[in-house]
Amino acid sequence: MEKHILVIPGDGIGPEVTQWGKAVLQYIASTYGHNFTFDEALMGHVAIEATGNPLPDETLEKAKKSDAILFGAVGHAKYDNDPSLKVRPEQGLLKIRKELGLYANLRPILLFDELLHASSIKPAILKGTDILFFRELTGDVYFGEKTRSEDRQTASDLMIYHKYEVERIAHKAYEAARLRNKKLCSVDKANVLESSRLWRETVQEIAKQYPDVQTEHMFIDNAAMQLIKDPKQFDVVLTANLFGDILTDEASQIAGSMGMLASASVGDGTGFFEPIHGSAHDITGKDLANPLASILSTALMLEISFGLKEEAKKIVDTVDKVLKEGFRTNDIADAATNRYKV
Amino acid sequence: MEKHILVIPGDGIGPEVTQWGKAVLQYIASTYGHNFTFDEALMGHVAIEATGNPLPDETLEKAKKSDAILFGAVGHAKYDNDPSLKVRPEQGLLKIRKELGLYANLRPILLFDELLHASSIKPAILKGTDILFFRELTGDVYFGEKTRSEDRQTASDLMIYHKYEVERIAHKAYEAARLRNKKLCSVDKANVLESSRLWRETVQEIAKQYPDVQTEHMFIDNAAMQLIKDPKQFDVVLTANLFGDILTDEASQIAGSMGMLASASVGDGTGFFEPIHGSAHDITGKDLANPLASILSTALMLEISFGLKEEAKKIVDTVDKVLKEGFRTNDIADAATNRYKV
Numbered sequence: 001m002e003k004h005i006l007v008i009p010g011d012g013i014g015p016e017v018t019q020w021g022k023a024v025l026q027y028i029a030s031t032y033g034h035n036f037t038f039d040e041a042l043m044g045h046v047a048i049e050a051t052g053n054p055l056p057d058e059t060l061e062k063a064k065k066s067d068a069i070l071f072g073a074v075g076h077a078k079y080d081n082d083p084s085l086k087v088r089p090e091q092g093l094l095k096i097r098k099e100l101g102l103y104a105n106l107r108p109i110l111l112f113d114e115l116l117h118a119s120s121i122k123p124a125i126l127k128g129t130d131i132l133f134f135r136e137l138t139g140d141v142y143f144g145e146k147t148r149s150e151d152r153q154t155a156s157d158l159m160i161y162h163k164y165e166v167e168r169i170a171h172k173a174y175e176a177a178r179l180r181n182k183k184l185c186s187v188d189k190a191n192v193l194e195s196s197r198l199w200r201e202t203v204q205e206i207a208k209q210y211p212d213v214q215t216e217h218m219f220i221d222n223a224a225m226q227l228i229k230d231p232k233q234f235d236v237v238l239t240a241n242l243f244g245d246i247l248t249d250e251a252s253q254i255a256g257s258m259g260m261l262a263s264a265s266v267g268d269g270t271g272f273f274e275p276i277h278g279s280a281h282d283i284t285g286k287d288l289a290n291p292l293a294s295i296l297s298t299a300l301m302l303e304i305s306f307g308l309k310e311e312a313k314k315i316v317d318t319v320d321k322v323l324k325e326g327f328r329t330n331d332i333a334d335a336a337t338n339r340y341k342v
Numbered sequence: 343m344e345k346h347i348l349v350i351p352g353d354g355i356g357p358e359v360t361q362w363g364k365a366v367l368q369y370i371a372s373t374y375g376h377n378f379t380f381d382e383a384l385m386g387h388v389a390i391e392a393t394g395n396p397l398p399d400e401t402l403e404k405a406k407k408s409d410a411i412l413f414g415a416v417g418h419a420k421y422d423n424d425p426s427l428k429v430r431p432e433q434g435l436l437k438i439r440k441e442l443g444l445y446a447n448l449r450p451i452l453l454f455d456e457l458l459h460a461s462s463i464k465p466a467i468l469k470g471t472d473i474l475f476f477r478e479l480t481g482d483v484y485f486g487e488k489t490r491s492e493d494r495q496t497a498s499d500l501m502i503y504h505k506y507e508v509e510r511i512a513h514k515a516y517e518a519a520r521l522r523n524k525k526l527c528s529v530d531k532a533n534v535l536e537s538s539r540l541w542r543e544t545v546q547e548i549a550k551q552y553p554d555v556q557t558e559h560m561f562i563d564n565a566a567m568q569l570i571k572d573p574k575q576f577d578v579v580l581t582a583n584l585f586g587d588i589l590t591d592e593a594s595q596i597a598g599s600m601g602m603l604a605s606a607s608v609g610d611g612t613g614f615f616e617p618i619h620g621s622a623h624d625i626t627g628k629d630l631a632n633p634l635a636s637i638l639s640t641a642l643m644l645e646i647s648f649g650l651k652e653e654a655k656k657i658v659d660t661v662d663k664v665l666k667e668g669f670r671t672n673d674i675a676d677a678a679t680n681r682y683k684v
């Protein structure tokens with residue numbers, strides 16, 4: 001198979017982790033006889049430094065022409081400490097999501113048995129958990145109009161959804177639920193928000209087309225609680241952009257660490273694969289970053305964008321094997337059993 | 343001391359739990375020689391059924407005239423299942439918060455040693471956790487303008503903050519931090535939201551007036567993760583209405599159960615005290631509801647609204663004693679030690 005892959009390392013630990021994702025793709029190509037070619041492009045703080053633009057046109061063009069994108073992370077303490085800066089790294093990520101029509105962000109909470117003890121949650125609560133999040137990625141308060149009054153005393157962001165935005169991701173989530181345990185939980189705040197009421201109405205309608213899938217609706221506050229109390233109750237979770245951002249970071253504690261979770265953003269065009277963790281400036285350049293989220297992102301790329309199931313499984317199995325052999329980065333080191341190699 | 347207390351039982355398990363809160367207040371009055379008088383009023387679904395209005399004028403008048411309010415919960419499955427209903431129980435709660443100027447919602451995460459094992463989180467992670475949340479309660483996407491397009495295909499809610507709204511709650515949170523461990527973590531999503539950038543700028547300014555308090559800023563997604571990973575890192579947490587709603591429900595798993603957490607809403611006038619749990623229709627009328635959140639709400643009332651520290655401590659100590667004796671409701675039953683009475 002011939003494929004052209006764009007690597008966007010981004011900021012912070014982005015370059016450190018994507019180098020390993022790329023190495024794994026190269027290994028898969030040579031082992032299975034595929035021809036993967038690679039290119040690289042700038043995004044985020046590094047792009048601002050080099051070009052003044054968090055998403056240079058060149059990056060976007062390269063992205064549109066590639067068969068899949070492997071992304072690292074964006075963000076930098078400088079902007080976090082100064083909210084008044086107008087040009088910001090995250091704008092690059094939000095813009096590429098929008099431009100590529102990446103409306104569905106799939107975040108599987110893959111729990112390796114070996115890491116059952118790495119979590120702050122009790123192993124008995126975790127064991128058997130297998131959740132697939134569908135986070136809407138190109139709507140919501142992320143993309144609604146932002147305002148700042150002239151006297152700078154008032155600021156707003158519009159939380160907005162159109163029915164078709166809910167429909168298209170709902171279909172994707174229901175189709176996935178059909179291939180899994182036929183359970184879907186839609187998370188919203190319909191008791192307070194009008195956009196959530198539209199969300200709930202729409203999911204209720206779509207649900208009728210999937211009578212074989214059991215649908216539940218849950219408020220975001222309750223969901224944030226239930227996810228820790230009893231994560232096994234969830235199969236497919238469907239939710240809006242902001243709620244999905246919060247819930248999936250929280251859910252990383254199920255998998256033991258943020259450093260373990262990969263995600264796939266899909267929609268109208270080229271698929272985009274990234275760890276759910278951020279740029280982590282605190283550990284940048286110290287060779288402490290867990291590369292597994294980036295490596296597992298390549299498994300998602302192979303399966304979802306290229307249909308290479310066997311190759312994807314090989315990667316996941318190898319991660320499992322390496323964990324069984326006791327190799328750990330700091331974030332998943334298991335103090336209890338004292339297993340901590342390299 | 344003479345005080346007039348309004349009880350608003352509300353919906354679902356509200357009446358079941360507030361009856362115990364009231365009983366405890368009566369006990370405190372007779373034991374410590376205070377004169378507490380009580381009245382009752384409708385809010386939520388029960389008020390809609392009786393008057394068509396989730397917050398009848400009579401309730402609001404009684405609320406304004408009372409010295410403190412003990413509230414249960416609002417909400418009903420009927421409205422959750424039908425997002426198109428125009429008059430909804432939660433409107434009563436939101437309106438009374440706004441009308442009474444209850445802009446600061448204090449949610450202490452009080453962890454009783456006896457319940458260390460009732461949580462899904464490991465005891466070693468929890469032990470020593472003591473967090474006080476300040477959730478802004480009368481602004482944000484809860485109160486911004488809501489729209490629904492004529493074709494009903496688009497819906498929006500305005501997430502909006504004014505600087506003074508951030509300032510007044512920030513001062514309250516910093517003052518509390520001074521009396522505690524002098525650490526404050528402000529939670530926002532300033533890398534994406536303009537309203538969060540205003541939030542962060544404002545907290546940065548206020549922080550300068552409290553140089554003895556150590557300030558940290560954290561993104562909401564990270565905070566949702568850190569709260570489970572390492573809850574002991576937090577002391578005072580200051581956040582917006584929506585983020586506070588989500589984080590405090592999540593934090594209930596630290597205390598073992600939602601049924602344990604009390605909250606105090608304060609601001610311009612009469613204080614308002616309520617469990618953080620909801621109406622819980624699934625267990626309503628089955629005598630399964632945990633009354634401790636309502637009982638602990640009365641302790642907050644005595645301390646915050648009436649300045650009765652000793653009486654408040656008596657209530658908390660008694661809850662501790664009762665837990666030590668092994669009494670449990672279902673939600674905090676400890677399977678491991680098999681201690682489960684009544």
Ligand SMILES: CC(C)[C@H](C(=O)O)[C@@H](O)C(=O)O
Pocket residue numbers: 074075090093245276278533534563
């Ligand atoms: C960096 C930030 C803009 C981004 C988001 O909020 O979507 C990140 O947290 C994520 O989850 O991919």
Ligand SMILES: CC(C)[C@H](C(=O)O)[C@@H](O)C(=O)O
Pocket residue numbers: 191192221416417432435587618620
């Ligand atoms: C019932 C609902 C409107 C309310 C809220 O979201 O504020 C509740 O969840 C709470 O936390 O008090």
